[in-house]
Amino acid sequence: MNIISLFPTAIGNFVDFITESERLELLKNIKNTSHHPHDELIGNAFSTHRSQNSFMSKTIEDRIQSAVNEYAEFYGLGSVKIGNVWSNIQHSGSCLNEHTHPDSIISGALYINVDETCKLYFHNPNPYNGFTHYDKRNDFNYQFAWINVKNYQLILFPSWLKHGKHNEVNMMDDRVVVSFNCNYDNKDLIKI
Secondary structure, three states, X not given: OOOOOOOOOOOEEEOOOOOHHHHHHHHHHHHOOXXXXXXXXXXXXXXXXXXXXXXXXXXXXXXXXXXXXHHHHHHOOOOEEEEEEEEEEEOOOOEEEEEOOOOOOEXXXXXXXXXXXXXXXXXXXXXXXXXXXXXXXXXXXXXXXXXXXXXXXXXXXXXXXXXXXXXXXXXXXXXXXXXXXXXXXXXXXXXX
């Protein structure tokens, strides 16, 4: 039998994306930025989402834009540009709700301060997957998958892909992640 793999989802994975000195500078800047509660974070966790943020250097932002361009090219998208950028700080006992990023094309996470227990969960986008009982799990029928994340790592994914795991309790203090969304560059918008 030949298997045809339909509708795969590409996740961009960039290890050692920033240096240790860049990570420490970002961590310091983030901790000196005012954070507030956010609906997608449960428990002792805070975000700068929906705030003006200036904790990231132009050098790192340009490097992220370059990675986004590479990912968008691979995915067959037009020109996309980084829009809103925010940071999340989670403490022990907090959770990240399952969610998507509406009104954006590509989303990303840059891991600043995580330990070996930290994961990023992605959920199967097939809404009918749970209707069937499977005797054996494989790439075609899993409900969710996770990536063990590390400091310095950048993950890019389609904004429509549900991520987070509301019942996965964060076990560390000061789990720090920079997140962002990207949208089409206005010059590439096609109106029908």
